Amino acid sequence: MPDQTATSASARPGLTTLFHVFAKLGITSFGGGLSGWMMRECVQQRRWLSEDEFLAGLAMSQALPGVNVVNLPIWIGYRMAGSPGAVVSALGVIVPPMGIVMAMAATYGFLQRFEATHLALQGAAAAAIGLSLSMGLRSGYRHIRKLWPACMLAATFTGVGLLHFPMIEVLIAIAPISIALAYRDVRAARANG
Amino acid sequence: MDDDILLKLVLIMAPLSLATVGGGQSILPDIHRQIVDVHGWLSESRFVADFAISRMAPGPGSLIVTLIGWQVAGFWGAVICTFAMFVPSSLLVLALARIWARNRGAAWQIAVEKGLAPVAAGLILAASLTLFRAASGGWLAWLVAATSTAIILRLAVSPLILIAGGACVFLLMGS
Numbered sequence: 001m002p003d004q005t006a007t008s009a010s011a012r013p014g015l016t017t018l019f020h021v022f023a024k025l026g027i028t029s030f031g032g033g034l035s036g037w038m039m040r041e042c043v044q045q046r047r048w049l050s051e052d053e054f055l056a057g058l059a060m061s062q063a064l065p066g067v068n069v070v071n072l073p074i075w076i077g078y079r080m081a082g083s084p085g086a087v088v089s090a091l092g093v094i095v096p097p098m099g100i101v102m103a104m105a106a107t108y109g110f111l112q113r114f115e116a117t118h119l120a121l122q123g124a125a126a127a128a129i130g131l132s133l134s135m136g137l138r139s140g141y142r143h144i145r146k147l148w149p150a151c152m153l154a155a156t157f158t159g160v161g162l163l164h165f166p167m168i169e170v171l172i173a174i175a176p177i178s179i180a181l182a183y184r185d186v187r188a189a190r191a192n193g
Numbered sequence: 194m195d196d197d198i199l200l201k202l203v204l205i206m207a208p209l210s211l212a213t214v215g216g217g218q219s220i221l222p223d224i225h226r227q228i229v230d231v232h233g234w235l236s237e238s239r240f241v242a243d244f245a246i247s248r249m250a251p252g253p254g255s256l257i258v259t260l261i262g263w264q265v266a267g268f269w270g271a272v273i274c275t276f277a278m279f280v281p282s283s284l285l286v287l288a289l290a291r292i293w294a295r296n297r298g299a300a301w302q303i304a305v306e307k308g309l310a311p312v313a314a315g316l317i318l319a320a321s322l323t324l325f326r327a328a329s330g331g332w333l334a335w336l337v338a339a340t341s342t343a344i345i346l347r348l349a350v351s352p353l354i355l356i357a358g359g360a361c362v363f364l365l366m367g368s
Contacts, residue, residue, distance in 0.1 A: 026253075027251050027252065028251060028352070028356070034252075035317065035320075036317065040345075040352070052306050052310045055306075055313035056306035056309040058316070058317075059309035060289065060309070062316060064285055065213055065285060066210065066281075066283060067253050069252075070253055070283065071283070071286045074287055075290050078287060078290035078291070079290070079293075083287065090279065094252070094279060097253065098252070098271070100252065101246060101250040101252065101256045101260060102263060102271065108246055115367070119364050120363060120364055122334065123334075123361065123362055123364065124356045124359050124360045125324075125328060125359075126334040126335075126337040127355045128324075128341075128356055129324045129338035129341070130337075130340070130342040131341070131345060132317060132321040133321040134341075135317055136318035137342070138346065140314045140315075140318055142314075149311035150311070152315065153312070153314050155315070156315025156316055156319065157318050157319050160319035161323065162319075175308065175309060178308040179304055179305050180304075181308065182304040182305070183301065183304035183308070186303050186304045
């Protein structure tokens, strides 16, 4: 498996770029695929951080209090440009959508009368599922080729997705085991080379 | 009087910030209790409409607090509610990000990152399943979702085009 932890500090984005990217992600995310969208933008297209770094940030964003789609930009923003980077990234994902949600509230009574509004939003939300699912499949594929990561992935998916256990409890049960197994691998790799 | 309401809003939202998990749905019952039942600032139907709008709108779903603040106390109510909702939890993440940056390359940190990656992949897949189940529009929604998944995996097309495409398909089929 290629080592992806060593990925570039190649192009560190400035504050303006961070704000723009997260504002764009914020105002174009319909129907809940926002973290999949962030992964596409920050990992696949801009290569700001490796997939493992992103996924670790995502898991921590979900485990910590707060809304994960706000926590994750803070995490990434800090990695890219320190505290100012964290602040502008959070503002980017919060403030522009604030304007939109207020505009929608102001026109809701009007728009609600049209069947087309509901249909268009349903269709947009359905298409947005593809973002989340494709990211899940892509990162899942990387992990099913090794035994313990595949087990951890399957256990998490089963607990949260199929059995509907609370996410935090599943994380508390599985993450320590997964990290311990990874630590054993890291130690072994360092001892060998 | 006005300042009093703003202060009350902060005192309601800020503690809830630290009680939020995942997508922010977990604190809705508490917000509802405080805003509708305890203080009577909004009617039940207004709250339900706000919830529907915040789900439809792009961005973090918890922007329902922006709407609540706006309706309860105007522009500054919206600003203050939003910040009270996000700042406390954000400071916590920032603190962890700093600890992370100071220990770059430590064996434990690489282990945490490598260990959490497959767990996060499982979470994304579980979230996708939830979205699939919750999608309204029946087989058409599933078809659109499956098609957009296949397209994203194979082509470097902009997600925005897919989103617009999904909306168009529904408009054509539904009318």
